[in-house]
Amino acid sequence: MKQHHYLILGALLALGSACGDDDGGATDTGAEMAAGDDMATGEDMAVSGVNDSCPSFFAESSMAMAPGPQNQMGNCCWRASNEERPEAPELRIAGLAINAPNSLAIAANIALPDLFDNETFNWLIEITGADADGEVSIRTGFGRRQDGGTFTFDTGEFPPGVQVGTITGDVVTSGIFDSVVSVPVVDVVDPNLVLLTLPLRDLVVNRAPLDANRNCIGTRDEGTNRYALSDDDPSAGSLSAFITVEDSFDATLELTSPVTLSVSLCNVTRGALDGGTNDCREIPQSDWMVMPDSLCGADGCSVNTEGMTDACDPTTNAADGGCNAWQITATFAAQGVEIN
16 A cells, blocks of 8 residues: 555645644754754764654665665765765755645645655755855756665656856855756656656745755754754755646646545645646636736746735736746755765
8 A cells, every 4th residue: 555645645635624834843953053963962963873853764665775764864864975075965855845825835745744755756956066155056856766775867757957056155046947847756666657746937946055064955853753944944945936827737646545536736726626637727717716826928937926916917817818827935955865
């Protein structure tokens, strides 16, 4: 039985009943704590080699490819050190908390932690030129897990995006990625089976604060076994992107166990889980529980100022010139890995 199917299903069903914001398991790590210190004792976990808060993988998915907790280090559970390659750190996003839109956040923030821990949602980041202040090149996108717990960027259906950024001190920021960055959720047993794809337009890394050894972005809370992803946590990364109505309709969540479920990402994001794969564009946007707030076109995407319609009118159908996309904002954590 595929345990993560229960997790996704439960998250989606929560759309119909849950409300309020998820703080992402935020934890005050303390300003005096050095990077790599144990959150409970202050001991350097890179020396002790033990971090009990690291993921413990589902037996059916580990298959000797994913390392056990004893092989993951530091407060972000890095498995490959970037200390000897500070100019080109390689990382995997290991935690993500969507802040907006709320309809997607409710589902994703319940399901994503286990999808990351079980390594069925693998989003890689490779930064070149990170050893000194100035310009860097950032490559990011879907990663395929290899034997031994290493990763490789997908070169087929979901290629990575590349964009110029900057690093100041230990903080990396990016420009707007020109290409659509699509990161799929894959099946726990068959990694070639795609369950859902997030097609992200105009992706921007607003903040990616690396630790001194370039091994971590963010920290994993030993008390909750989750990454601390509060928006005001200075160790967490921050990103934004857009999902268009058109892209979201073409992305479909398919489940076969424990029940059969097929629902478009558009219907999930507009707050209509019972919409199935029906074309959400046939329903007036003014009737959507969560209406698009942005306009994407050939020149990029722009979002309405809160409470205003300076970019587009959410109540006007996209086909008639109204808002045609949702802006996604999120915080994230990342761990050092080896990218082949």
